[in-house]
Amino acid sequence: MNKKISKLAVLAVSGALVLSACGNNESANPGQAANTAGNEAGKAAPAAKTKISWMNILHSTTPPTDTVLNKIEEITNTELDFSWVPDASKEERINTALASDSLADIVTLTLLDNSSVRNALKAGVFWEVSSYLDEFPNLVAISQDMRTSASIEGKLYGIPMVKDIARNGVIIRKDWLDKLGLQVPTTTAELMQVAKAFTEQDPDGNGSKDTTGFIDRSDLVFGAFKTLGSYFGTPSSWHVDDSGKVTPEFESEGYVKAMDYMKELYKGGYINQDFAVTAKNDQQQGFAQGKAGIYVGALFDSKNLLNLAKGIQDSMDLVMVNDITSTGNEADRAIWSSSNGVGGLLSFPKSEVKDEAELKQILQFVNDIMSEEVFALMTYGIEGVHYTIDADKAVTITNTELWQQEVQPFSSSRPKEPGYAIHDADPLRTEAARLILENEKYAVLNPMYSLESPTFSSEGSELQKIITDATYKYILDKIDLAGFKAEVEKWRKSGGDAIISEYEAAYKAVNG
Template sequence: MKKIALVLFSSMLLTAGACSNQSAGTDSKPAEDSEASKKPMEMKIHLHYNNGLVIFNDDWKSFKKAAEYTNVNLKGTAPKTSTDSQEAFNLMIASGEIPDLVHGTKADLTKYGKEGAFMPLNDLIEEHAPNIKKYLEDMDGLEEFATASDGNLYFVPFLADGQAQQGWFLRQDWMEKLGLKTPNTTEELYEVLKAFKEKDPNGNGKQDEIPYFSRLPESLGDLTILWGARHDLYLDGDKIQYGPNEENYGKALEGLAKWYGEKLIDPEIFTRGAKARDILLGDNTGGISHDWFGSTASYNSLLKDQIEGFKWETFAPPENTEGERVEPTVRNPFGDNAGVAIGHSTKDPVRVIKYLDFFYSEEGRRLMNYGVEGETYDLVDGKPVFKEEILNTPDVPTTLRGEGSQIIFSYHQDFEYEKQWLNPIALKGIEEYTANKYFAEPLPPFSFTEEEEKKVTEIAADLKTYRDETMQKWVMGAEKVDYKKFQEQLEKLGVKEYIELHQKAYERAK
């Protein structure tokens, strides 16, 4: 009954909001006008992600500037002390007090949208959001990505930009000291890791080097590509495949278990967490990693005065055991799977969608990517150029997030912002990976029926849990690798149906 009441209430509000706007000529604004409201007004927002690293700040300058354009001032409702973003979202939903705007994942926003917590946006966008509408019409795959299984859009997504995401890095100064050549194959990478472990490249007389390390929890899954395997769903021509269900995945886990047993992989790779780069590079013990280009290359500047001769440089993906050179990570415009929804009880949904539409305009996009003109950037020949004081900060993205820009909200990111602060080593790596087309083809957006979505979600959770737990046990040596048993269990968990459902969705999208 609660669910039905919410849906009915949502529909009544949506109809009332649209009618009141159409009947009152003073509220209607031309498409090019950025005002969402004739008079200044306040809206509430729940925005809390990365377990409290990003929580909406009422004083963010970018949103204060947006208020000058739109006449709408945002006030955050997410708890400032919470360090669990999912819990904060769940508590907000459970309270029934849904603010005007809610940031969340696609999965959460569509799930609770179908239950009535958030408004369907199709008609609102069609009638009152020309910028969002244009994106939905012009951007391949966007409408399929954002549409729920019931045919409604419940959120306006954040869209990433660019292609390069992660790449390989190694201690070039260690390579030169040991007289080593850049590894060109998986076998050569193994030999370099062994040399880093055994030949004391940091020169302190101890065997304390950590040849391979990562701060990213998915890192070992990405390394399966070295044996021609994939860690998840992938596109093989016109076929959707599930990498762990293929023989090469067993070979990859055997290889990784061997490397871990020989201490070529960080013994704490499953537990060290986000500070791994800071700790191991700062201690002059980390040798090779696979990570984001921009932030990882920045350690050349951060550590140049701390470690004499420090060189931390990119190299091409090693040719795997199948003779392929593949970078499994690629920036998908929909890859963050997040956006902003409109709460079911908002008093004027028309003004709310107009507010969100501003961030898909030229001014709104520039504001969210570069900050406030005159403070963080200047327009030079019509293009935004960051001020020197921004470019000279140790971490430009973090600096911008402190102003309210470059957060995951509801707008289209601009990769040109990143090019301005990337150091030459990162740019060189990005250009090499892009020019040589190392990137694996990204998965297309999938649109499922309601019944399919329920089944896919259920199977995916079981597969992921089993895959990750098994990988950790096998790599750490707690159990011997038994791929036949692993594959039998995947079948029991429904892997074939999981692949078939994705294939059907892919065929429909085509």
């Protein structure tokens, strides 16, 4: 294994192939990598610590101190050498890291769509690990869907870092619902009626019609549109039928219904009229200032919105909704997934991990840090030092400044994020986490996520602008359905047909 990387050093020149973290599933006793040998007295003697180097991303301004690191090493019986790479410089350093072979035993990869990363994975630079996962109690719990989504051409070149699979939903002013005598909506029609009432019935009681139902931003993915599209049955980016035919989401009936819904909101004045040019910060500030009562986005945004409202809208009470459908039928419940829950890979370069024995030692370590004990360390710190915990495993951070210095930098190192019993004591955060975990049962995955289309890689962003512009024009009533379909045809002729053909071929190669 690589011994040349100094502990907690920030990589400055050589570059790093890194990224963020996450994971999914727990259990198992940590520290299983340590074997013991009997001494003369017949007592178990601790084995030598396994030395592991880890090239990882740094989202904070400085690396963590050794306080939490020492506890992780103690639990896993390892000696860890972290090489931290600042998030802002990770992408530009990929080619340098590959070319100079300046890697580590574990390399955190999240830029899986980067051509250099994909080429390195396909070229066999990293170990293929699919046959090993079932040997470890925490790794075996990684779902087959997750393994498939994290695979490149059907091969898994690292441990999937599993984030929330589907985190979006609707956040509504509960105090406004109560004031107007409205129930929490469960259908898109009911949601429309709430939006109308919030616009027309003075929910803040100031005597002026100065509120809207929705407040949205210029983002068809992470704003309201894609989540609303889920409620109308829109696929998650792409759809593939039983014959292997691939179609983009914007050719689906659900996509058109979502555009029609947004058009109705816009024409009725039930959404901020400048949503197509509104930034996320302005959207959140507007909600916090009481300009609107419906926010569609990540459910965990609720706590941030409430914090922003302090001193401005102190009466704000929020309810989060994740079970809206367009039909009222539970069977039609669905929510899109941005990356199928894959936050990246923990990958193991063959240049550093020389043989299967070393690989299994490192896999044991990854298995062990998926335990709840290590997750708690990486998320909250040390009980009594950084936080307190009650009988329900609800955590309250007691020293925020110390937590930020010693714990927060480890957030990108967690190979599993959702599903632990230990949780934040804040009720909104607890409820958001519960609803996000519940979303997994209804998540619509992107079947093309792990597949490759050279045309999409090189031209996909530019081609998407055709569809984005056409979608906004349709919602703002500047073109009709025929005009929208004409733009779709333009997308196809400009490279879309090539993308579809390439994805169909890639899908067939993996699935037969």
